[in-house]
Amino acid sequence: MELKAISSPVFQKSEPVLKSQNLQEDTSKAEASVTVKPTKEKLEKVISAMNDMLKPSQTSTKFVLHEKLNEYYVQIVDETTKEVVKEIPNKKFLDMYSEMIDFMGIFVDKKI
Numbered sequence: 001m002e003l004k005a006i007s008s009p010v011f012q013k014s015e016p017v018l019k020s021q022n023l024q025e026d027t028s029k030a031e032a033s034v035t036v037k038p039t040k041e042k043l044e045k046v047i048s049a050m051n052d053m054l055k056p057s058q059t060s061t062k063f064v065l066h067e068k069l070n071e072y073y074v075q076i077v078d079e080t081t082k083e084v085v086k087e088i089p090n091k092k093f094l095d096m097y098s099e100m101i102d103f104m105g106i107f108v109d110k111k112i
Helices: 009-033 040-057 091-108
Strands: 059-066 071-078 084-088
Touching: 040 059, 059 091, 071 091
Parallel strands: none
Antiparallel strands: 059 071, 071 084
């Protein structure tokens, strides 16, 4: 008795499709890894849209620049009391992170 390999046209046709899907996934991963900073105009449009959405809850959003890190963080402000309800990420965390960077700079940035 002799065994013969069975080739199915379904498997042969599906292999190129899977390879092309893998290429598409690889390109989408590569595109996702490239970060583009939004322009100030785009940020303002997004912020105004978010504020319009938050009006019924009497809150608004505010983007604040952290001076040492030169990065923005979000504040959610109660409109009636003007109190900051939440910060994303927390400003204290950003302050701690910038201090850690400064501390590590003592060992790394300076020549001995």
